[in-house]
Amino acid sequence: MLDLAILGLLHESPMHGYELRKQLSTKLGAIRAAISYGSLYPTLRRLQTAGWITEAGETPADDADVPPLTSRRGRVVYKITAEGKERFQDLLAQVGPEAYEDAAFGVHFAFFSRIDVDIRLRILEGRRRKVEERREGFREVLQRAAERLDAYTLELQRHGLDAADREVRWLEELIANERSGRTPPPRGAEGELRPPSPRATDSTPPLTARPGPDDSAE
Amino acid sequence: MLDLAILGLLHESPMHGYELRKQLSTKLGAIRAAISYGSLYPTLRRLQTAGWITEAGETPADDADVPPLTSRRGRVVYKITAEGKERFQDLLAQVGPEAYEDAAFGVHFAFFSRIDVDIRLRILEGRRRKVEERREGFREVLQRAAERLDAYTLELQRHGLDAADREVRWLEELIANERSGRTPPPRGAEGELRPPSPRATDSTPPLTARPGPDDSAE
DNA sequence: GTAACGATGTATCGGGCCGATACATCGGGG
């Protein structure tokens, strides 16, 4: 999961750890908080011994006047290998149930432009199915067990229901767009910062438009 | 984090592991997927050795004719101790930065009815602040780095921005409600899914455009 | 009758990932 993300970034350009972490944070910011060094460095070593990446020793200029006072630990630049690129494609095209989990889906999505439309559709539909199940779970709890639950717990369920419902609709849009042939998502470079989302609550009878965040993460 | 959730559930009634897991899944379903046994049982043992919970052996059958072929492993019912209840209150009232993280916030929220209004407000405001920061992060990326990013990555950012914005508004409502004195969240339990109640969604005045990220009403 | 299956139930193991921490360099501001 981290493997995929790291290989994906190094596929674009060589980088050292610190930079890698920063880019991961922005690229996957909507998915996971900020990957820890306690994960990053061990993963880098793992990828390295597996042969997917190598150190591209960024020799600090030719000025060998580096004061040998301390070991002068220079920054280590990693680059992806040919095998690594293959591995990346393999991981990316993996459409097993793991790819529909919150985090894994996000990582796959972040590199969508590197896979075929049909695989994209497979993943989007699998994810949609999963979120739909989640949504139905919330609905059942709200219908069947409403009176047995705490008021705050209920509010949490509504929150979750609304978030799931929104994600399903988001996925529907993306799926429709993929099918239409336009490769990149819609909503070009217009003014973002759009006011309250104009996507009004359509039908969905008992939904009661509630605010609902909590995309994934955790 | 699991500690808090488990203590909270056992505070309501004694339970065995399997049941605990089920209840956790529904109660925290909007927060985390479904806690694993690989977390649950070790945690139970930890809580037990710490003295927060005890085994309430549920041995219903005194008939010692239990075939010693296998150890006849009966189900183990756990109950909370007095110290456990204290510990629960301590954990619940913890308003440090950890309590604003996704998962931790959700667990706290799920047991909101057990803490004072002022602590509830402190947690809600802390959470709001955190999500606002998150939201601003997305906005900056979308404004400043839009052209340097992949179309799918951008869509992910918009998704995240929208979700964060929604959560902020959700929190605003909850905060306003807490301040108004009505203890439980709005949206009374029964009017929800049963009848096709045409109750229009309250209109949430004009807090959309410029959400001041700094209105610490402390 | 019994075999298969799914729900209930307890438990462990390897591994991924996080938070805290340590160490080291460098530029700038008080």
Add this chain to the structure above:
DNA sequence: CCCCGATGTATCGGCCCGATACATCGTTAC
């Protein structure tokens, strides 16, 4: 001059997950 924040690499303890194993019970299917 010293502290601070950004840049940078790295480890350690610990939480938590997914996979797996084992055992019982009721129902359904052959």
